[in-house]
Structure formats: structure tokens, C-alpha cells
Amino acid sequence: xxxxxxxxxxxxxxxxxxxxxxxxxxxxxxxxxxxxxxxxxxxxxxxxxxxxxxxxxxxxxxxxxxxxxxxxxxxxxx
Numbered sequence: 306x307x308x309x310x311x312x313x314x315x316x317x318x319x320x321x322x323x324x325x326x327x328x329x330x331x332x333x334x335x336x337x338x339x340x341x342x343x344x345x346x347x348x349x350x351x352x353x354x355x356x357x358x359x360x361x362x363x364x365x366x367x368x369x370x371x372x373x374x375x376x377x378x379x380x381x382x383x
Contacts, residue, residue, distance in 0.1 A: 307334045311354045315368055317361040324363040328370065330356035338380070350376040 311332040316325045336350030352374040358367050 307336070307350075307352070308332065311356060313354075313356055313370070315356070315359060315361075315370060317363050317366075317368070319363055322363055324361050326359050326361065326368075328356040328359050328368070330354065330370075334374075336376075344382050346380045346382070348376075348378045348380065350374075350378075352376075 309332055310329065312327060312329045314325055315328050316323060318324075332352050332354045334350060334352035336348060338346050338348040340346045354372050354374065356370040358369045360367050
């Protein structure tokens with residue numbers, strides 16, 4: 306399992322104007338890794354990310370950004 310701080314850039318665009326903000330939030334996830342051979346392993350990981358609500362001055366609207374991430378990977382140990 307994993308958990309921690311998350312941050313990312315958010316951007317709003319209206320006509321030819323744009324506004325960028327940094328948002329902070331949190332993330333939680335789980336994952337597993339299994340050995341295939343002595344040097345090779347495969348992994349899968351799931352993360353849920355929730356960036357806190359921010360209000361854009363440009364639009365006056367709040368932005369609430371949550372998303373899911375699934376990662377697959379293969380590792381080689383030297």
C-alpha cells in the first residue's frame with residue numbers, strides 16, 4: 306500500500322485568456338510485484354488521487370480534480 310501528498314498544475318482557458326494554479330491533495334493506492342525469473346519481475350499498481358478544490362479567478366468556478374491511475378510495469382534487476 307501507499308499514501309501521501311499529491312500535487313499538480315491546473316489550467317483554465319476562456320477565449321484568449323488562461324490561468325494556471327498549483328493544487329495539492331492526497332493519494333492512496335495498492336500494488337503488487339511478482340518475480341518471473343531471477344532477474345525479471347512484473348508489477349501492477351492502482352492509485353486514487355484527489356486534488357483539493359481551487360477557485361479560478363478567471364472563471365469564478367471551483368475546480369475539483371480526482372482521478373484514478375493504473376500502472377503496469379516490468380523490471381529487470383542487474
